[in-house]
Amino acid sequence: MQLYLYDHCPYCVRARMISGKKMVPVENIYLLNDDEDTPNKLIGKKMVPILVKNDGSAMGESLDIVHYIDQLTGGAPLNTIIRPEIEGWIKIADTYRNYLTLPRCISIKLPEFATQSAIDYFISKKTAIFGDFQQHLRNSQIYIDRLNADLIALSPLILSDRGVNGTFSMEDILLFPLLRNLTMVKGVEWTAPVLDYMNSISRITQIPLFDDRTI
Ligand SMILES: N[C@@H](CCC(=O)N[C@@H](CS)C(=O)NCC(=O)O)C(=O)O
Incomplete structure (x- = not known):
């Protein structure tokens, strides 16, 4: 899988955290900040993070990506209670x-x-x-x-x-x-x-x- 991202983007860090913690191999692809074409082509808007799954489909929204990677690995899902x-x-x-x-x-x-x-x-x-x-x-x-x-x-x-x-x-x-x-x-x-x-x-x-x- 590939993750399209910026290094300064906190939403992208969310996605990196779950793949890092769960040791799910994901290739990070850093976009230039003014590259509008790549995200537009993938999810129809200029926004990262974007995960391209193994079946080639693209997913936006950091928390959707977190849940997707979390459930891929099996095991106990992340506790989602926020104090x-x-x-x-x-x-x-x-x-x-x-x-x-x-x-x-x-x-x-x-x-x-x-x-x-x-x-x-x-x-x-x-x-x-x-x-x-x-x-x-x-x-x-x-x-x-x-x-x-x-x-x-x-x-x-x-x-x-x-x-x-x-x-x-x-x-x-x-x-x-x-x-x-x-x-x-x-x-x-x-x-x-x-x-x-x-x-x-x-x-x-x-x-x-x-x-x-x-x-
Ligand atoms: N709700 C989105 C928000 C993502 C977001 O705001 N990403 C920023 C980067 S931190 C972005 O791509 N903004 C468009 C831009 O920088 O042009 C998510 O959780 O993934």
Whole structure:
């Protein structure tokens, strides 16, 4: 199977997590961000992740892909219970995380931004939705302070470094991709429980963090 994706895309990380954890062989194909033709041809819209199954059919929507790969392997399906505290934490982080990650992800040598036209496409599209990147970079400390406080609040919700609710579950599929993206941000004060959790899930799912290239 092939997974069409961008490295900075948290929805794509969901799909990578389940294939990594369940050791289902999937070939990652990184698209340039301005490649509209490939996704349009596969699923009729410009969106990733896209899984091309062994029978050649294409599937979009990250959670559909997670469920598909999960059931392929047999065994116990992922626990899909999401604690309201985790849902609430994600909702709060969603209000500012893009202001930190969108202006940075174009500068850390990701495959989807290998050309200037891919970078320009992304800046133009995301600026229209989220506002000016330079402004967000200037305001970074405001969002980093918020994140630091939120990481302290998240720490007691992490019950194990094998999975935020004790074992690998849907909570990890929703939470880890957001945290992973935030590892590209310099100056974040990661608490020990969150850091242990991220390093462990990174190992289990074979998805590297961005902590070697913070800006
Ligand atoms: N509901 C979709 C959302 C996927 C999504 O928003 N993907 C973004 C990348 S993070 C995308 O492809 N956006 C179109 C674009 O970047 O042009 C899912 O869960 O798979």
